[in-house]
Amino acid sequence: MDNLFDLSGKTVLVTGSSRGIGKQIALQMALQGANVVISSRKAEACDRAAAEIAAQVSGSNGGSVTAIPGHIGFKDQLEDLVAQTNERVGEIDVLVCNAAVNPYYGPMAEISDSAFEKVLDCNIKSNHWLCQLVLPQMVKRNEGVIIMMSSIGGLYGHSTLGTYSLSKAADMQLARNIAIEYGPHNIRANAIAPGLIKTDFSKALWENEDALRATADTIALRRIGTPEEIAGAAVFLASAAGSYMTGQTLVIDGGMMGL
Numbered sequence: 001m002d003n004l005f006d007l008s009g010k011t012v013l014v015t016g017s018s019r020g021i022g023k024q025i026a027l028q029m030a031l032q033g034a035n036v037v038i039s040s041r042k043a044e045a046c047d048r049a050a051a052e053i054a055a056q057v058s059g060s061n062g063g064s065v066t067a068i069p070g071h072i073g074f075k076d077q078l079e080d081l082v083a084q085t086n087e088r089v090g091e092i093d094v095l096v097c098n099a100a101v102n103p104y105y106g107p108m109a110e111i112s113d114s115a116f117e118k119v120l121d122c123n124i125k126s127n128h129w130l131c132q133l134v135l136p137q138m139v140k141r142n143e144g145v146i147i148m149m150s151s152i153g154g155l156y157g158h159s160t161l162g163t164y165s166l167s168k169a170a171d172m173q174l175a176r177n178i179a180i181e182y183g184p185h186n187i188r189a190n191a192i193a194p195g196l197i198k199t200d201f202s203k204a205l206w207e208n209e210d211a212l213r214a215t216a217d218t219i220a221l222r223r224i225g226t227p228e229e230i231a232g233a234a235v236f237l238a239s240a241a242g243s244y245m246t247g248q249t250l251v252i253d254g255g256m257m258g259l
């Protein structure tokens with residue numbers, strides 16, 4: 001194969017892809033020829049992101065871009081998302097479980113039951129459901145890739161992001177379990193654990209100049225990351241370049257973990 005990163009003709013579903021990391025993953029995969037599905041809760045945001053990506057891809061040998069909204073917290077909406085993807089684009093080759101929520105910042109002792117359940121439902125159960133919905137079509141074709149968007153938060157204890165980090169640790173384990181259960185079907189599953197990336201999700205951690213500088217001082221590269229710097233790893237994991245990698249978690253944090 002000439003281009004190990006080629007994704008021509010692959011159907012890729014990326015949850016939470018109307019902005020941030022998911023949008024960049026969709027763009028970079030489309031630039032590699034994939035037919036991507038943009039999804040998030042808001043239909044308008046999906047349409048806007050899909051139009052932007054289509055414009056950036058046009059003129060290259062890029063793939064198609066389709067917007068299909070859906071809330072990851074509801075099983076019927078995930079069923080509809082997969083069914084519509086199959087109908088309008090094709091059977092899913094690459095599933096990127098990227099969308100997640102974090103409604104609470106503070107000690108775990110004080111988190112409400114509803115916030116705790118929301119984090120577990122949206123960050124773990126939704127990914128489990130999506131995989132249950134998509135894996136049978138991958139098994140049928142004896143090929144498939146699943147990518148879980150985790151976080152370095154899932155690798156260590158945290159005083160204010162405990163429940164979110166718990167859910168992100170579970171996402172790494174979901175990838176490991178799928179890798180073991182479905183490896184014999186030529187299906188690979190890996191997780192990506194980003195450090196601090198400049199998106200709306202993490203705005204509270206970077207919008208204040210002083211706080212940003214203090215955080216940057218704890219990172220080997222002395223800066224926070226960008227969505228593009230995560231998207232390349234997703235292309236690697238989805239493509240032939242990553243074909244012998246499964247069950248792993250790729251840490252991409254500019255050297256934050258080691259300091």
Ligand SMILES: NC(=O)c1ccc[n+]([C@@H]2O[C@H](COP(=O)([O-])OP(=O)(O)OC[C@H]3O[C@@H](n4cnc5c(N)ncnc54)[C@H](OP(=O)(O)O)[C@@H]3O)[C@@H](O)[C@H]2O)c1
Pocket residue numbers: 015016017018019020021022039040041042045070071072073098099100101122149150151152193194195196197198199200201202
């Ligand atoms: N940014 C960081 O520093 C960082 C670090 C480590 C890990 N991560 C992980 O990276 C992933 C993406 O985060 P991001 O920083 O790119 O966030 P972001 O810029 O806020 O984007 C989040 C995306 O998810 C969608 N979304 C939110 N809730 C949803 C729901 N219930 N159902 C479906 N879609 C939903 C949003 O669109 P709508 O509002 O239209 O739904 C949006 O498209 C998350 O899993 C996050 O935990 C981020």
